[in-house]
Amino acid sequence: MVVQSFLLGLVAVWGVLDYQLGTLYTFRPITIGPIVGVILGDLQTGITVGASLELLFMGAISVGAYIPPDVLIGGILGTAFAISTGAGLETAVTLAMPIALIALSISNFIAALTPTFLKFADDAATKGDSKTIKKVHWLMGAIGALEKFLLVFFAYYLGVDVVESVLGSIPQVIIDGMAVAAGMLPTLGFAMLMRMIxxxxxxxxxxxxxxxxxxxxxxxxxxxxxxxxxxxxxxxxxxxxxxxxxxxxxxxxxxxxx
Known part of the structure; x- marks a missing residue:
């Protein structure tokens, strides 16, 4: 469990580094899902869930001042919990968006604190100290990577048993309803995308x-x-x-x- 949690955390770190490498969009669920599937030993479910979550989050892109839900965290944990609990797509659909919204809230809170470090970069720029500017740059990036790693690591390590107990208490009619909703998600994703373009x-x-x-x-x-x-x-x-x-x-x- 610890090893799997650690590897999933590294996948989250890779999602953060994706932006530093030119925004390759490898952090999207359609790419992350199969990777999570390989780590947890169920590639087929990883591919299926990843593709389905990609349709759900298709319209979740940053446009102007709009900050979308955390697709990276929602995709990783939604797929991971779907595989670990054996409940499949219904679990991913139930958990992915709430997890993504909670992760976004945490990121926004941290983002409100980290700009305080920029004062050191401003002072260094005034003095012509490029080394300090580079250190602040790396520090800001490291904080973002560490945040995603810890979120995924502890959520998966501590949350599997809780998720299984919650799923066991959910009436079958709700599970069936989520299965129907899963079939409607592609339409919702395309509608969100069309609204913007x-x-x-x-x-x-x-x-x-x-x-x-x-x-x-x-x-x-x-x-x-x-x-x-x-x-x-x-x-x-x-x-x-x-x-x-x-x-x-x-x-x-x-x-x-x-």
Missing amino acids: LTKKIIPYYFLGFILTAYLGMPVLGVAILGVIIVAEKFGFLSGVKEAVVGANNEEVDDDDF
Whole structure:
């Protein structure tokens, strides 16, 4: 148990380092889930739960001042508890979002305290002391990594028995209801994503994809390939002329939300 908790904590640390490596998005549940599955000896469940949680958290991205739930912690612990309790996707769905919200609250509290260290960096910048600036930079990063590690380590190490007892006390009708909700999560995830990106110019392509799948029976892969072709033509990749750039220089583009 200690070894598994430690390894899961290291996965959380990797999720933090993902931002330092250029934001590769390897901290997303679809990537983290299989890794958790390997650590806990159930790769298949890790893949299944990770993919399902990715749909749930699809719209959970930082846009402007909006800070989304902690996808990393929710994905790791949701998948880990689903595997360790043997309850599968229903457990992941039940626990992932609450865990992600609690982890976000903890992160916000810590984020309100850590800026006090920036004063040392400001003073060092005034003196031209680059070494101190580097130390503060590493310290801030280490605090974030340590926070995620401890959250995952102690939550998994101390929480499995508690989660199992809680699950045992939940009526079967609620478990069945969560199973139904799990089937609706992809729609919720896509709706959250569309709410942020849907504009007047994009809406025709949305309905085009809907018609192709709902009425013409085209598979999702076919719609995706068609979308790539439309993008290639729209941005002038086929002719070598970036029409979008030219259009932006010659006329005002209306990008209001739909």
